[in-house]
Amino acid sequence: MTMLPKELDFTTSTSFNSSNNEERTKQVAIYARVSTTEQAEEGYSIDEQTRILRKYCEHQGYEVHKEYVDRGVSGKSVKGRASLQQLLSDANEKRFDIVLVWKSNRLARNILDMLQIVDFLKQQNIAFRSYSEKYETETPTGKLQFNMMAVIAEFERDNIAENVKMGMIARAKEGSWNGGRVLGYDSIKVPTDNHKKTLTKLVVNEKEASTVRRIFQLYTEGNGYKSITNTLNKEGHVTKKGNMFSISGIKTILTNPVYVGYIRYNVRRDWSEKRRNNINPDPVIEKGKHDPIIDDTTWQKVQSIMRTRAKRPNRVHSGEFPLTGIMKCPACGAGMVLGRTTNRKKDGTKRVLEYYVCGAWKNKGTAACRSNGIRTAYADEYVFNKIAQFAADDRLIHDLVQNVNSSHRKVTEPLEREFRALSDLMAGIQSKKEKALTLFEENIISKSDLKERFQKLDEEKVRLEDRIQAIQQQLGQDGKREISYEMVKVVMSNFVNSFKNSITAEQRKQLLHLLIRTISIGDDRKIETIQIQFNNDLLSHFKQGEAKSSGNDDFASPFCIYFNL
Known part of the structure; x- marks a missing residue:
């Protein structure tokens, strides 16, 4: 494991001379990341990274704008790294001149991510620097060195991942x-001479094991997944995380050979990229070192019943019913899913009735919720007719736009006033720093006084920046969130046309989910509200023609507005 390099020998004392201060002091954004405790122990610690980088900035005469720190986060992907995302957002606003890291792989280990980030910074006229690797990305030679290091970093990550997998x-x-939590067992650490490795073994948790045995018992008695789920939840059994059981969780337990004393590994390959879609036809299944919870006879009986039931064809119907997921249960708020009941007519023929029912009820049983069903034919027709009526009613659109914008201004105007006041205070801090520097150069205050004043001003600056950042998030980056009649009219008209011309049920479902955020229903099983969402995705899909040229519809920054029909 690579250790942090020794610090540079900063023997030159910091000096403040007039020639250096004629130019604006460069603002530096420090980024630090550590992925595991092991790396921290071996010298990658966040505190050590930031300490060395701060000292480097001090020696170079740079001013640290802010430290962006991601703790315990892998460098494999930029997703999920909140501080890095904040750094890129601030870079888009050109808040600093240089991004400084201890080592380039702290920024990213994926070459594509790294090159895209550096290219983005370059477009904002922001330089990228690595303390350990001396190159400048603004020069051809530095760019070549950087690209070579990026390739090496990705190779190193892939090599490590392959070795770990093997x-x-x-x-x-x-x-x-190999680690992980499973119902019925506790994962206990095993002592090892190698401090870099943490080995675990499975030990039976008798309380949880009784739940596992109950699941297998109910299945061998002829109960289905939903019946078992309902029974367990009524009896008070809970999952490893303390939640109610679900149908999918029951199936996972019944098909897991760990309960009969086997270890199964590598069931799904390339999980991070393909998730559940890349099943390994030949996973590792070996006799384990742990005690089984289920005997072999019970296991074989369960698998035999599963093979018999698997011959029944599964019904695939979710795409035909577009309101699944966005329609919410009035009792628990869960998404509604499709449910069917079969009635027999007087002449002996069967009639299948289709409902939107509570997803929690269908998946977890009556212990979780009630069905709260609403007929699909009524709901689908009502929702589309309501949207079509709104799209055709100019007066209604005018009134809605006026109400939405009026409500928006009541919220944003006080925030905008506060933002302007804070911005003035931020400018005042820089002015105070310049005055203090002038006093120092004229020998009116000492160097220690200067540092003390700078420290207090920096602390005040951090407080102001935190509040400004919070306001910017509330305002939606630039605050341009009002909507116009023309924009709403065009989007709604294009939606109605697209919906009518959709060829498949799945296309109609995608369109409705793009437009509608939630649909609420009342205790009388009637639809109460349809909440429409206007955001970037909706505009990019439906905003055409005259709406594109509207000067009031600048939604380059992320935004989202909700209103009810």
């Missing part, structure tokens, strides 16, 4: 547990 497969083939 090690885990080898452990699974030995019958050892």
Whole structure:
């Protein structure tokens, strides 16, 4: 594991001379990241990274704008790194001149991510610097060196990932547990001479094991997934995380060979990219070192019943019913899903009735909620007719736009006033720094007084920046969130036309989910409100023609507005 390099020997004392201060002091954004405790112990610690980078900035005469820190986050992807996302947002507003990291792989280990970030910074006239790797991305030579280091960093990450995967497969083939939580067992750490590795083994948790045995018992007695789920939830059984059981959770338990004493590993390949869609036809299944909870006879009986039931064809129907997910249960707020009941007529024929029912009820049983069903034919027709009526009623659109914008201004105007006042205070801090520097140069105050004043001003600046950032988030970056009649009219008209011309049910479902955020229903099983969402995705899909040329519809920054029909 690479150690942090020794600090540069900063023997030159900091000096403030007039020639250096004629130019504006460069603002530096420090970015630091650490992914694991092991790396921190080996010298990658956040505190050590930021300490060295601050000292480097001090020696170079730079001013630290802000420290952006991601703790315990992998560099494999830029997603999920809140501080990095904030850094890029601030870079878009040109708040600093340089981004400084201890090592380039702290920024990203994926070469594509790294090149895209550096290219984005370059477009904002922001330089990228690595303390450990001396190159400048503004020069051809520096760019070549950077690209080579990026390739090496990605190779290193891929190589480490491959070695780790091979090690885990080898452990699974030995019958050892590779970590993770599973109902019925506790994962206990095993002492090892290698402090870099943490080994675990499975020990039966008798309280949870009784729940597992109950699940297998109910299934061998002929109960289905939903019946078992309902029974367990009524009896008070809970999952490993303390939640109610679901149908999918029951199926996962019944198909997991860990309960009969086997280790199964590498079921799904390339999980981070393909999630559940890349099933390994030949996973590792070996006799484990742990005690089984279920005997072999029960296991074989369960698998035999599953194979028999698997021959029944599954019904695929979710795409035909466009309101699943966006229609909410009035009792628990869960998304509504499709449910069917079968009635027999007097002449003996069967009639299938289709409803939107509570997803929690269908998946977890009556212990979770009631069905709260609403007929699909009524709901689908009502929602589309309501949208079509709104799109055709100019007066209604005018009134709605006026009400939405009026409500928006009541919220944003006080925030905008506060933002302007804070911005003036921020400018005043820089002015105070310049005055203090002048006093120092004229030998009116000492160097220690200057540092003390700068420190107090920096602390005040951080407080102001935090509040400004919070206001910007509330305002939606630039605050341009009002809507116009023309924009709403065009979007709604284009939606109605697209919906009518949709060829498949799945297309109609996608369109409705793009426009509608939620649909609420009352206790009388009638639709109460349809909440429409106007955001970037909706505009990019439906905003055409005259709406594009509207000067009031500048939604380059992220925004989202909701209103009810």
